[in-house]
Amino acid sequence: MKRFLPAIALTFGLLLGAQPAAQAEGEGLMSAHASVRDPASLQRGAHLFFNYCAGCHSLKYLRYSRMADDLGLTEKQVMDNLNVTGAKFQEPVVSSMPAADATKWFGKNPPDLSLEVSAKGADWVYTYLNTFYLDPSTPIGWNNTTLKNAAMPFPLWELQGEQTAVMKPGTHEVEKLQLTTPGSLTPVEYQQATRDLVNFLTYASEPAALQRHHYGVWVILFLALFTLLAYFLKKEYWKDVH
Amino acid sequence: MSKFSAWIGERAPGLDATYRKHMTEYYAPKNFNLWYYFGSLALLVLINQIVTGIFLTMNYNPSAAGAFDSVQYIMRDVQWGWLIRYMHTTGASLFFVVVFLHMFRGLLYGSYQKPRELVWLLGMLIFLTLMAEAFMGYVLPWGNMSFWGAKVIVSLFGTVPVVGNDLVEWIMGDFLPADATLNRFFALHVVALPIVLLLLVVLHLAALHEVGSNNPDGVDVKHGPKGNRWSPTAPVDGIPFHPYYTLKDLVGVGVFLIVAAFIIFFAPTFGGWFLEHDNSIPANNLLTPAQIKPVWYFTAFYAIVRMVPSAFGTAFWGVLGMFGSIALLFALPWIDGGKVRSIRYRGTGYKVGLMVFVLSFFCLMALGMDLTDEYFPRIFGSGIDLTTWDNVFGRFWTLVYFGYFVFLWLYTHLGWEKTKPVPERVTMHD
Amino acid sequence: MANEVVDHGRRRFLTATTAVVGGIGVVSAAVPFIKSWEPSARALAAGAPVTQSLKKIEPGQQIVVPWRSLPVFIVNRTPEQLAALPKQDDRLVDPKSDGTSSGQQPEYAQNETRSIKPQWLVMVGICTHLGCVPDYHGEMKPEPFDPNWAGGYYCPCHHSRYDIAGRVYKGVPAPKNMEIPKYHFIDDTTVQIGVGPKGEA
Numbered sequence: 001m002k003r004f005l006p007a008i009a010l011t012f013g014l015l016l017g018a019q020p021a022a023q024a025e026g027e028g029l030m031s032a033h034a035s036v037r038d039p040a041s042l043q044r045g046a047h048l049f050f051n052y053c054a055g056c057h058s059l060k061y062l063r064y065s066r067m068a069d070d071l072g073l074t075e076k077q078v079m080d081n082l083n084v085t086g087a088k089f090q091e092p093v094v095s096s097m098p099a100a101d102a103t104k105w106f107g108k109n110p111p112d113l114s115l116e117v118s119a120k121g122a123d124w125v126y127t128y129l130n131t132f133y134l135d136p137s138t139p140i141g142w143n144n145t146t147l148k149n150a151a152m153p154f155p156l157w158e159l160q161g162e163q164t165a166v167m168k169p170g171t172h173e174v175e176k177l178q179l180t181t182p183g184s185l186t187p188v189e190y191q192q193a194t195r196d197l198v199n200f201l202t203y204a205s206e207p208a209a210l211q212r213h214h215y216g217v218w219v220i221l222f223l224a225l226f227t228l229l230a231y232f233l234k235k236e237y238w239k240d241v242h
Numbered sequence: 243m244s245k246f247s248a249w250i251g252e253r254a255p256g257l258d259a260t261y262r263k264h265m266t267e268y269y270a271p272k273n274f275n276l277w278y279y280f281g282s283l284a285l286l287v288l289i290n291q292i293v294t295g296i297f298l299t300m301n302y303n304p305s306a307a308g309a310f311d312s313v314q315y316i317m318r319d320v321q322w323g324w325l326i327r328y329m330h331t332t333g334a335s336l337f338f339v340v341v342f343l344h345m346f347r348g349l350l351y352g353s354y355q356k357p358r359e360l361v362w363l364l365g366m367l368i369f370l371t372l373m374a375e376a377f378m379g380y381v382l383p384w385g386n387m388s389f390w391g392a393k394v395i396v397s398l399f400g401t402v403p404v405v406g407n408d409l410v411e412w413i414m415g416d417f418l419p420a421d422a423t424l425n426r427f428f429a430l431h432v433v434a435l436p437i438v439l440l441l442l443v444v445l446h447l448a449a450l451h452e453v454g455s456n457n458p459d460g461v462d463v464k465h466g467p468k469g470n471r472w473s474p475t476a477p478v479d480g481i482p483f484h485p486y487y488t489l490k491d492l493v494g495v496g497v498f499l500i501v502a503a504f505i506i507f508f509a510p511t512f513g514g515w516f517l518e519h520d521n522s523i524p525a526n527n528l529l530t531p532a533q534i535k536p537v538w539y540f541t542a543f544y545a546i547v548r549m550v551p552s553a554f555g556t557a558f559w560g561v562l563g564m565f566g567s568i569a570l571l572f573a574l575p576w577i578d579g580g581k582v583r584s585i586r587y588r589g590t591g592y593k594v595g596l597m598v599f600v601l602s603f604f605c606l607m608a609l610g611m612d613l614t615d616e617y618f619p620r621i622f623g624s625g626i627d628l629t630t631w632d633n634v635f636g637r638f639w640t641l642v643y644f645g646y647f648v649f650l651w652l653y654t655h656l657g658w659e660k661t662k663p664v665p666e667r668v669t670m671h672d
Numbered sequence: 673m674a675n676e677v678v679d680h681g682r683r684r685f686l687t688a689t690t691a692v693v694g695g696i697g698v699v700s701a702a703v704p705f706i707k708s709w710e711p712s713a714r715a716l717a718a719g720a721p722v723t724q725s726l727k728k729i730e731p732g733q734q735i736v737v738p739w740r741s742l743p744v745f746i747v748n749r750t751p752e753q754l755a756a757l758p759k760q761d762d763r764l765v766d767p768k769s770d771g772t773s774s775g776q777q778p779e780y781a782q783n784e785t786r787s788i789k790p791q792w793l794v795m796v797g798i799c800t801h802l803g804c805v806p807d808y809h810g811e812m813k814p815e816p817f818d819p820n821w822a823g824g825y826y827c828p829c830h831h832s833r834y835d836i837a838g839r840v841y842k843g844v845p846a847p848k849n850m851e852i853p854k855y856h857f858i859d860d861t862t863v864q865i866g867v868g869p870k871g872e873a
Binding site: 220 | 272324485490497503507
């Protein structure tokens with residue numbers, strides 16, 4: 001038995017390491033280092049979401065009350081500062097923008113973001129928020145290198161400023177983006193802000209993650225104790241077997 | 243307590259005898275090793291799936307309009323719903339991990355050979371039922387992978403000559419996976435197939451206890467010398483299943499639960515292996531996910547479908563190949579004409595053959611998971627023609643997979659195998 | 673063969689310890705499953721306090737507000753209806769709501785009018801017999817079921833009768849007065865059902 005344990009551990013590690021091809025299409029995503037374990041970051045992310053995203057995007061599976069509990073906000077803070085739709089505290093976060101208007105303005109209905117991180121991955125969302133650039137050839141004036149011809153005008157431009165694309169010589173392929181007009185945040189501050197936003201969306205994708213981490217350690221410690229006892233009991237009985 | 247047991251015993255005459263026959267007086271060989279944990283673990287996972295499954299049905303809504311929302315309802319609004327669901331999803335994948343290892347144990351030690359053919363056949367039926375059960379369960383969350391997975395897998399039946407298209411419509415009850423499909427899959431997943439599974443498991447165990455357990459030496463303890471410290475008529479190398487193997491399995495259960503708990507609490511999606519990212523998008527019949535591939539446990543068989551080219555205007559050959567790859571496993575007791583059971587005493591050809599066979603399974607699995615599309619460019623440069631590389635790679639290993647069975651038949655039936663002498667008694671290694 | 677002596681004490685100790693720890697594990701594992709039957713966040717949200725404006729309710733009129741899927745009756749009682757209440761006392765099972773019906777209302781509504789403000793009746797409209805919703809017969813006029821009717825409720829299922837404070841008459845199948853929920857006035861014309869005056873839910 002003992003001979004096999006390292007082999008099992010190794011197999012397990014390899015499996016977890018060799019994750020299936022990228023969570024979403026697209027090479028060279030920036031790493032968000034997303035984590036739901038920093039309450040202050042989640043709170044900042046929530047503020048960003050409600051200030052810049054909630055006008056169009058819903059989190060239809062997330063209730064204000066649940067968010068308040070998990071993020072350490074009071075009912076008053078949530079209802080006064082974040083909830084501008086007049087929804088009740090226990091109701092989910094639903095954007096007040098009528099779908100018909102959205103379709104008229106953007107050509108499509110802005111997607112619900114409840115499960116955006118589960119579907120696309122935190123790194124994808126993070127990279128997406130960092131790769132908008134001015135593009136006069138699109139109807140909305142903005143484009144994105146992560147999601148080509150994104151229908152969304154860049155909502156955070158005041159914070160990041162305006163990026164423009166440097167093309168590869170003689171092509172229409174973007175070589176790199178450069179900041180031509182600074183925003184109200186420095187590039188480092190902006191990256192932190194988008195990280196906060198991604199952290200919040202990661203939380204919104206799976207609020208249970210907070211509970212999982214909390215209980216998981218204790219469950220495993222308990223099981224380790226049980227296994228140890230079972231092992232001694234087995235050893236004791238197997239003294240009979242020669 | 244003994245009074246109570248006596249009272250029960252008088253009124254249920256077979257109970258005590260059954261308990262003794264299958265537990266305290268079922269003499270299993272004393273030399274079981276690590277590979278022998280997976281049978282009891284499979285039973286544990288089955289129980290987990292049934293209990294968590296019952297609780298999931300309490301809040302799940304089997305309709306195209308409500309299924310996806312109801313899963314999020316379970317994950318967020320139902321108290322502890324997330325834990326119950328993760329126990330079920332993790333259990334599903336671990337079921338296959340455990341069953342694959344359990345089957346591999348059979349290959350290692352010739353557990354399918356005479357007189358255990360029926361045990362093996364029943365086991366294969368369990369495996370087949372489990373695949374159907376897992377597939378239908380995978381459709382229920384009605385995410386985009388559920389939808390397209392259902393569409394693609396059901397379409398496999400469309401390749402059947404003549405009746406194919408009618409068959410597909412009959413299975414789905416519509417022209418696309420829809421409410422009717424979801425409802426019948428739900429009924430089969432939560433009622434019909436679990437009953438079949440339970441019945442097969444009982445028969446599998448009954449058949450095993452009739453002929454007795456094999457062991458890592460492949461020695462027939464039943465026909466060896468008699469008399470041990472528990473009974474003068476029991477095999478000398480047999481020990482009572484209870485308490486010795488129940489306690490040993492309990493240790494296995496503990497280790498297994500630690501692994502399972504780690505996944506459930508810290509990596510429930512297992513990086514997209516157990517719960518796929520695209521299934522976080524609701525079913526959308528107009529948007530095919532970027533990569534359509536089955537969950538990891540189906541990928542080896544599924545890859546064979548892709549690797550067999552169409553011929554005479556039909557893609558049926560690939561589907562035949564896939565089902566054939568499973569059907570051949572059914573026939574294993576008759577394909578393998580080996581004179582000894584355990585790999586410890588078999589010829590070098592068998593050892594190498596089995597290793598290559600397992601390698602082919604892993605390679606087909608990697609291909610089915612599209613891992614090759616990720617790693618080939620890294621290894622061989624980004625300029626390569628992936629389709630050609632995939633086809634060469636996949637067809638080679640498909641041939642190896644099927645070739646193994648041909649080789650095994652020739653190797654054993656034509657007397658090419660040079661076996662080592664099998665000891666009279668079982669050997670203990672640790 | 674059996675040259676070692678079995679240490680029965682150690683065996684018993686280990687068996688007991690493992691069984692106890694395993695038992696704790698099984699019981700703990702059952703807790704999430706039992707808890708999953710408690711009202712979900714959705715049910716709790718649906719059962720959240722309900723706020724209702726009283727501005728548009730005419731004297732003598734009743735409106736029905738859903739709260740936790742229950743019909744809550746809100747009646748703007750007229751002075752005549754209120755004046756008739758004490759006259760019913762000797763025909764009622766528990767006129768002061770301090771007998772069999774003592775648990776049917778919060779303390780602050782355990783009075784003659786069964787309300788915080790006499791004018792406003794706020795009551796769960798469920799008959800205490802078998803759970804039907806009684807009909808509102810507010811007018812003080814002879815009714816087929818009672819020639820001396822002073823306004824109140826008549827249950828169509830088994831003919832139980834209540835006065836305009838939800839107090840049950842004698843001689844009908846219903847045993848208790850109808851239930852008054854926790855509620856309070858946010859201001860003069862707004863009531864919140866589900867939360868008492870001190871914020872207790």
